[in-house]
Amino acid sequence: xxxxxxxxxxxxxxxxxxxxxxxxxxxxxxxxxxxxxxxxxxxxxxxxxxxxxxxxxxxxxxxxxxxxxxxxxxxxxxxxxxxxxxxxxxxxxxxxxxxxxxxxxxxxxxxxxxxxxxxxxxxxxxxxxxxxxxxxxxxxxxxxxxxxxxxxxx
Amino acid sequence: xxxxxxxxxxxxxxxxxxxxxxxxxxxxxxxxxxxxxxxxxxxxxxxxxxxxxxxxxxxxxxxxxxxxxxxxxxxxxxxxxxxxxxxxxxxxxxxxxxxxxxxxxxxxxxxxxxxxxxxxxxxxxxxxxxxxxxxxxxxxxxxxxxxxxxxxxxxxxxxxxxxxxxxxxxxxxxxxxxxxxxxxxxxxxxxxxxxxxxxxxxxxxxxxxxxxxxxxxxxxxxxxxxxxxxxxxxxxxxxxxxxxxxxxxxxxxxxxxxxxxxxxxxxxxxxxxxxxxxxxxxxxxxxxxxxxxxxxxxxxxxxxxxxxxxxxxxxxxxxxxxxxxxxxxxxxxxxxxxxxxxxxxxxxxxxxxxxxxxxxxxxxxxxxxxxxxxxxxxxxxxxxxxxxxxxxxxxxxxxxxxxxxxxxxxxxxxxxxxxxxxxxxxxxxxxxxxxxxxxxxxxxxxxxx
Numbered sequence: 389x390x391x392x393x394x395x396x397x398x399x400x401x402x403x404x405x406x407x408x409x410x411x412x413x414x415x416x417x418x419x420x421x422x423x424x425x426x427x428x429x430x431x432x433x434x435x436x437x438x439x440x441x442x443x444x445x446x447x448x449x450x451x452x453x454x455x456x457x458x459x460x461x462x463x464x465x466x467x468x469x470x471x472x473x474x475x476x477x478x479x480x481x482x483x484x485x486x487x488x489x490x491x492x493x494x495x496x497x498x499x500x501x502x503x504x505x506x507x508x509x510x511x512x513x514x515x516x517x518x519x520x521x522x523x524x525x526x527x528x529x530x531x532x533x534x535x536x537x538x539x540x541x542x
Numbered sequence: 543x544x545x546x547x548x549x550x551x552x553x554x555x556x557x558x559x560x561x562x563x564x565x566x567x568x569x570x571x572x573x574x575x576x577x578x579x580x581x582x583x584x585x586x587x588x589x590x591x592x593x594x595x596x597x598x599x600x601x602x603x604x605x606x607x608x609x610x611x612x613x614x615x616x617x618x619x620x621x622x623x624x625x626x627x628x629x630x631x632x633x634x635x636x637x638x639x640x641x642x643x644x645x646x647x648x649x650x651x652x653x654x655x656x657x658x659x660x661x662x663x664x665x666x667x668x669x670x671x672x673x674x675x676x677x678x679x680x681x682x683x684x685x686x687x688x689x690x691x692x693x694x695x696x697x698x699x700x701x702x703x704x705x706x707x708x709x710x711x712x713x714x715x716x717x718x719x720x721x722x723x724x725x726x727x728x729x730x731x732x733x734x735x736x737x738x739x740x741x742x743x744x745x746x747x748x749x750x751x752x753x754x755x756x757x758x759x760x761x762x763x764x765x766x767x768x769x770x771x772x773x774x775x776x777x778x779x780x781x782x783x784x785x786x787x788x789x790x791x792x793x794x795x796x797x798x799x800x801x802x803x804x805x806x807x808x809x810x811x812x813x814x815x816x817x818x819x820x821x822x823x824x825x826x827x828x829x830x831x832x833x834x835x836x837x838x839x840x841x842x843x844x845x846x847x848x849x850x851x852x853x854x855x856x857x858x859x860x861x862x863x864x865x866x867x868x869x870x871x872x873x874x875x876x877x878x879x880x881x882x883x884x885x886x887x888x889x890x891x892x893x894x895x896x897x898x899x900x901x902x903x904x905x906x907x908x909x910x911x912x913x914x915x916x917x918x919x920x921x922x923x924x925x926x927x928x929x930x931x932x933x934x935x936x937x938x939x940x941x942x943x944x945x946x947x948x949x950x951x952x953x954x955x956x957x958x959x960x961x962x963x964x965x966x967x968x969x970x971x972x973x974x975x976x977x978x979x980x981x982x983x984x985x986x987x988x989x990x991x
Contacts, residue, residue, distance in 0.1 A: 419657050419676050457656070459676040503683060511684050515653055518650065522686055522948060530688030533686065534687065540950035542635075542923075
């Protein structure tokens, strides 16, 4: 437990989460607002940062950390240099090290986790008109897809 | 969620907002015009085309010069990892492959991008608008080739934009494995075919009336093979000259496949024209969409002629009707000519649906074409699978299976169904579709050296 708290503190420090001034710029640029109908303050980067700062390790059980696409927008715009992406990435790594999480999709080819499930669902929903064999390929991680393409063409 | 066909062209509010029951709200898409906005007429008639960045795996040595010059352009550093293309190397097999954006005709990244930062320009180049891009990497997740690459240093996304028409990688490739050309599409077969079709339409329908069914000039006589068969069946006598005159078309079919159907048939020309105008809206019913139907019609035509004592099918044959309708016999002989628009209306289901499923003339030629000398091959290794599939789209008889091609398997093209219009060969920008002799083995990209 103590080790876990250390790890959480490390993630906080690395992402500069404690410098957050709650200005909300990251929420304004966050693409999740366009992606999910149920976008809420708990899901937004500001909400996650505040929950990390106030609630401690309760955030690890929260489903809201799995919606993020790990983009660069919030990190780039933050006046305080808080990196919400590094924060979320660190939290996800902590969870995945503890137990395999059913909120992540695993590559069909190499079996490694590569994408949070809500994000994958978003992609598949956008591409629902595509033929099934194209959609099946999207279940592999990018590295495996490139390998498949490489093998098919040489 | 049932996809509404009427809304299939645009993204429905449900899909946009993510999930059922989501209330539509203003999003970036409302501010920016949809990339699928209707094209202007001139752009439709004369589309501005971008060139094709072609890659030849047999020439590539894996030196990585392309990555270096590309990375230099992206981040002003000689940093191969920051390039928009990636050279995949396999040390065991010694094969190398350059992976880069193929500028799909229907880009999946464009569909998936949450901020609509990706747009396909009118010149066909798919670009990421840096202003809107948040570098979330969803384009990489949506691309079947995972071609948009993440820069490990800046964490940004780089995607090829063909250097706006003069790719540095092609310019600097020492082995000329990467080349930037206008593609390997012929694009002149189309004009030639339409000219031949129009000329033969004029000739058969307006100038030499009734000549498709039977034509005689001195000792040379030509006739329709199906008509000859029916003639034999109805009169129960075999006239040798009739058989010889039917042999001309048979011989052409043995030499070049059903060239008649694709290039000469006046009704086929009419169907091609009608297919340009008539929207294809209705899926054909089960009983109709069976390619064996036409053999049944052929058998019925011959059997009917035998029983009735006159050429049963010829009275309603759309080709014959077209050829006989003009001229001295009477301008637009009403009832008989009504067959033509009635059958042309079948275009509302699929292109050339009459030829695919019913035409007995085509059926007889199809039987002959199975002994033909040529075949059409499409090499999946040369083909760019996900980004193109133009061949399957342009094929008027729908015998090219785009899905098999996407799997990386060369499709087998049944020459009995192929009408030898050579649209696929005309359009393929990668030189994957070729005409081969029947006995030749291998497909483009897979031949033994």
